[in-house]
Amino acid sequence: MSIRFDQAAGTLSPAGPTLTRRMSDLEGLFRDQNSWRTAVADGDPIVYSVVSSPVPEIDRELPQSITTIHPGTTGGEFWMTKGHQHPNHQGEIYLGMSGNGGLLMFDGKDTRWVDMAPGTIGYIPPGWAHRSVNVGSEPYSFLAVYPGGAGHDYSWVLENGLGQRVWRQDDGLAFVDYFAE
Numbered sequence: 001m002s003i004r005f006d007q008a009a010g011t012l013s014p015a016g017p018t019l020t021r022r023m024s025d026l027e028g029l030f031r032d033q034n035s036w037r038t039a040v041a042d043g044d045p046i047v048y049s050v051v052s053s054p055v056p057e058i059d060r061e062l063p064q065s066i067t068t069i070h071p072g073t074t075g076g077e078f079w080m081t082k083g084h085q086h087p088n089h090q091g092e093i094y095l096g097m098s099g100n101g102g103l104l105m106f107d108g109k110d111t112r113w114v115d116m117a118p119g120t121i122g123y124i125p126p127g128w129a130h131r132s133v134n135v136g137s138e139p140y141s142f143l144a145v146y147p148g149g150a151g152h153d154y155s156w157v158l159e160n161g162l163g164q165r166v167w168r169q170d171d172g173l174a175f176v177d178y179f180a181e
C-alpha cells in the first residue's frame, strides 16, 4: 500500500487516528509548574499533533505516524512530546522531515541525545524511553515507524524521568539533570 503525506496540510491519506496535545495534556512534565499553569490558563496552546497511518497497532504490524511539535518554551524548557517507554521492549525508527529538533533517550541509567534535522534517521533501541523536543523556531516534524505490538507506557516517564531536560540558552540549548531543582 502507499500512504501520502501532505506536508502543507499535515495530513496522511489514507489516514488513521489523529491526536492533538495541548499544554493541559502535559501535566507534570515541565519542570516549571507555575509557567505551565499560566500557559494552560492563557489559551492552552497546541504543543504538538500526531497523524497516524491506518496500519493497526498490533503485533507484527509496522504502524507509522508523523509528529509535528510547534516551536516554543515553557519556563525556558523547549516544547516537547510527553515521552514514553514501550513496555514490550522493541526498537523504533524516526526520520526528520522538517525543522530542527532532537531525540532524547533514557534507559533508566544513561541518557542519549540525537540532533534531528530533515533527513536524519534516529534509532531508538529496545528498552530506551524517548521524547522529542523542538529546539528551533519553526515547527519540527518527523516520521516514526514502530512495532505495532510494542505498547506505550506514559507513566514510566512520570516516575523515572528522561535523564535530562532541554533548555533554551542564549541562541542554543543546554541540558540539565531531569530531577534537579
Ligand code: F6R
Residues within 6 Å of the ligand: 050, 065, 067, 081, 082, 083, 084, 092, 130, 131, 132, 144, 146, 152
Ligand atoms: C511512537 C512514537 C511517536 C510518538 C509521538 C508522540 O512509538 O514514539 O510516534 O508517539 O511522537 O509522542 P508521545 O507518544 O510521547 O506523546
Ligand code: ZN
Residues within 6 Å of the ligand: 084, 086, 092, 130, 146
Ligand atoms: Zn515510541
